Amino acid sequence: MRARSHPQDEQHLTEQLGATGLRLTPQRQQVYDVLVGKQDHPTAEEVFIRAKKQMPEISHATVYNCLDALVKSGVARQVTVDRGATRFCPNMHEHGHFHCDTCGMVFDVDLPGELPGVALPRGFKPQRYEVAIHGSCANCAKEK
Amino acid sequence: MRARSHPQDEQHLTEQLGATGLRLTPQRQQVYDVLVGKQDHPTAEEVFIRAKKQMPEISHATVYNCLDALVKSGVARQVTVDRGATRFCPNMHEHGHFHCDTCGMVFDVDLPGELPGVALPRGFKPQRYEVAIHGSCANCAKEK
DNA sequence: TCAAGATTTAGAATAATTCTAAATACTCCC
DNA sequence: GGGAGTATTTAGAATTATTCTAAATCTTGA
Known part of the structure; x- marks a missing residue:
């Protein structure tokens, strides 16, 4: 389907x-x-x-x-979580990405909330941010 | 020097x-x-x-x-902040990266502290995370 | 209907990265 | 110190990812 x-x-x-x-x-x-x-x-x-x-x-x-x-x-x-081809995602809700360094899969993960005020140098204009978490997904963590 | x-x-x-x-x-x-x-x-x-x-x-x-x-x-x-070549950084302190979408430069930025507990799916084992902020650097923001 | 601009197409070109096989360097053991 | 075995480097080819080009097609508004 x-x-x-x-x-x-x-x-x-x-x-x-x-x-x-x-x-x-x-x-x-x-x-x-x-x-x-x-x-x-x-x-x-x-x-x-x-x-x-x-x-x-x-x-x-x-x-x-x-x-x-x-x-x-x-x-x-x-x-863009890793070297290699860029990936795409239609989920526009606030979320981050978990990248499994073993199998290479990428998962959406909820973020707790607004990123606490990051102190940017004077004059810098932020527009959006990305959070990428690396590690092992459930499947791969189990294997090892 | x-x-x-x-x-x-x-x-x-x-x-x-x-x-x-x-x-x-x-x-x-x-x-x-x-x-x-x-x-x-x-x-x-x-x-x-x-x-x-x-x-x-x-x-x-x-x-x-x-x-x-x-x-x-x-x-x-x-x-890896964007499509294109991967970049490298010897700064191992906890920090994020600001990527200027206009000139392409990357700057280290301090992060406020520990990323608040992200709820990962059961079994996922995180090892490290990256925060990338996109926008305009001081120089490019000024130009516009 | 026509002209202008936007979009798509195939394929070539470029950029980024990895692979391969041979040469070199280092470590351990005698 | 001499070799065997492993790690590392090298040049260049191969592969992968992305962008570019020029021509064809589509859309829109006058």
Whole structure:
């Protein structure tokens, strides 16, 4: 069973993209659907493979382009926890990422609340922050 | 004027590497010196270029190898704030990273204290965490 | 309907990292 | 001190990740 995006999603996408000066195209919708369909933090390459199943003519460059568009308009996040391919995540709620250094999987984790005031040097303008936790996931911790 | 590592550093390096089953080699020392010499979070490529000035025969693969060795033995950290090349940092004190999305520079920032207890799923074993803040640095914020 | 601009496409190009096999260096044991 | 065995380095090839390019297609507004 695959998750098909709801009308609200479509309208939301249109609005969010529009606010950034971008259009909702079938490709962007498809890439978004892939992200929402299985929230396992796929790489661009993974997204490409999955999107191709529904839309065989989609190209590599388009996937990168769509992912960038989605990130720019605030409906997806880029997750860079480790060397290697960047991952993507459609969960826009405040959360951090747990990266299993053994199997490489990435999991969303709730964060306790606002990051306590970090003292930034004068003039620095923060916009968002990312928390990445490294360790072993339940499965891998058990193995060892 | 370049920072030359102190004897303590050398002994410390030897110990830390040794505890991980690795030796302190001239190349590893050199790569470490580069990191300590200018703490601007260089990429592996940057480290390669700088290391070459003192040790012209050092190879690309060795720099990657040395950086991995230093990270594994806990004397340097890998910093992955964005798509693109990984950066490295010899500051092992508890700190986060500020990434300027305009100029791409990375700055160390103090963190307020222990990350408040994040509720991890059962069985997950955390080992370390990273906080990355994105925004504009003082210089770039001024320009705009 | 047409022109202008946005988007997609295939494939080439570039950048980042890892791999490979051979050469070198070091450590331990005799 | 001489070797055997292991660790490390080296150059360069290979692989992986991402970006670029130029042409084709789509959309929108006059």
